[in-house]
Amino acid sequence: MMEAPIATRSFYLKDGTQEPAVVFRIWRPYQPEGEYPRCAYELVSAQGTDKGEVHGVDALSCIIICLSQAGSKIAGLNESVFGGQLVWEASPEGGRGLGLPTIEDHWPFLEPYREAIQRLRDEESPNR
Numbered sequence: 001m002m003e004a005p006i007a008t009r010s011f012y013l014k015d016g017t018q019e020p021a022v023v024f025r026i027w028r029p030y031q032p033e034g035e036y037p038r039c040a041y042e043l044v045s046a047q048g049t050d051k052g053e054v055h056g057v058d059a060l061s062c063i064i065i066c067l068s069q070a071g072s073k074i075a076g077l078n079e080s081v082f083g084g085q086l087v088w089e090a091s092p093e094g095g096r097g098l099g100l101p102t103i104e105d106h107w108p109f110l111e112p113y114r115e116a117i118q119r120l121r122d123e124e125s126p127n128r
Contacts, residue, residue: 008025012088013086014094029059029062037059041054043077052069075098
């Protein structure tokens with residue numbers, strides 16, 4: 001991740017704190033020779049820096065998967081760490097995904113996610 005990110009989004013707390021609670025950065029996809037494209041991202045917060053890299057069939061799929069993975073992590077942080085209080089510039093009321101897709105509601109992942117949830121419910125069912 002030597003180049004500058006291609007996009008950055010800052011998330012703030014609803015209480016009006018001026019310092020971002022979470023900063024999301026995404027880098028341009030790249031493709032090592034003989035491998036699938038990759039796209040790197042990072043989430044920076046008081047809890048630390050979470051760096052990730054995803055693979056895709058092409059550069060666009062890398063970006064979509066990267067946004068969905070980061071969106072899911074931010075949604076999780078919003079619920080577990082920030083008590084649903086994260087907002088961003090275009091969404092002053094906040095919300096689950098905060099303007100990013102998540103693996104729970106985005107088309108490439110929606111059906112497998114639903115199937116996994118159903119499997120877990122079936123396994124927990126006392127009627128087995």
